[in-house]
Amino acid sequence: MSNADLTHIESVLTDVALKAGAIIKEKTGTAVFEDKKNAVDLVTETDKAVEDMIREKLSTAFPDFKFMGEESFSGGDNAALSDAPTFIVDPIDGTTNFIHGFPYACTSLGLSIDKEPVVGVIYNPFLDHLYTGVKDKGSYLITNAATDSPIKAALPLKKPAQKLTLQSSIIGIEWGSDRVGNNFDTKCATFRNLSGGHDGAGFCHGFRSLGSAAMNFSAVAAGYLDAYWEGGCWAWDVCAGWVILKEAGGFVAGGNKGVWNPPVDSRKYLAVRSAPEAEQKAFVEEFWGQIDGSLE
């Protein structure tokens, strides 16, 4: 598919994301939630309604493309990701934030071809921030996105002055929705290794938890976060952010030691901000050295 085609797809995804954002904002404060697999894995009627709207618009515009959405998947439509052009969609990433009114919920719309993320659009309607990326065409943050005077800036927003090192980093982390078992234990032990226990000095500068994988990827792409480590989320949480980050000079390694090229549906990732490649690789190796266990 040519760059022109991908740019056209990006503009369609942008329109759809802005429509989704309008619905999400209108429903804020009215969200009635249900549990999915457990009491911290939540869904609302708005997640489902927004996904239905997105699916309808994208299948009309691109009838030959496949669709993988969080709520359709939970509803039993769970074919594995194939090489075919596939929209990978989270109607509301950060559903818990949406329910609580914490303004870091977004719509995450990605396109993968040959299982590679090639277009990504992420829209946070509360901040009116739109992140976009197209393979080989760069990535951007557009503020005031839903107004008549949007402001577009290329990512990363700044070249961080500091060298990328584990000791000087702030790292995005999430508990996710698995609060027992292997991944929970691996995360707890690794968080402890990364945050302290080394002569009381602490290892990294700190953690941040935005409550949305797509928002965490966007923050790494912008350069606000140095890295984001996750185990347990899904392709629809990361596909759009993946393109945006890579086009911003970032790097996605595996969430477990030794995995340099994780597939987009591998469910465990270490996303690293823009920096010289040697620094990124040294950071990844150092981070992996602190992982206590192995994510599933």
Ligand code: IPD
């Ligand atoms: C969740 C968020 C969260 C991540 C979870 C995801 P949802 O997505 O991205 O940050 O840790 O694994 O399930 O449920 O809000 O769409």
